[in-house]
Amino acid sequence: MKYMNAEAVFPKRLLNELQQYVQGDWIYIPTMKGSRKAWGELSGSRNALRSRNEDIRLQFAGGQSIEQLSSQFGLAYDTIKKIVYSKG
Template sequence: MKTKYLNAETVVPKRLLDELQQYVQGDWIYIPAVKGSRKAWGERSGSRQALRRRNGDIRQRFAEGSSLEQLSSEYGLAYDTVKKIVYTKA
């Protein structure tokens, strides 16, 4: 992820900038995101949900009798990956 620096004059109200300048002038300052505001990997793009759906399909097909080898081949996943999906609680 590329770090993006912003000029405080363009994003912070003047009165807040004046207050900040009493503590920091001409240096870099990091302002963390609000706790809970960051989305987990794949939530924004839908990848997380797609993987859950795929893994659910793999578990169901295994329960219906498909072998680990078949599922590995059909889904293009390593045998050990399919095994992990099937034997790990959802």
């Protein structure tokens, strides 16, 4: 979050309206609902995890054991178990 001067952002009419309620104080203006991205959407982390989990499920279906997958992917036994038994 960064500081922005209201005079540089808002039209004069809107600034005058806001000044009737608040003058010289900080105001937090939240993002519009629905405009915020979910975790990992911008960086690609969400897709990378989805792809990794699908790979784990495929290898499990192909006969790899949970212990082998745990070692291969560097994840805890219980984490692999959650992945392979979830609906995904």
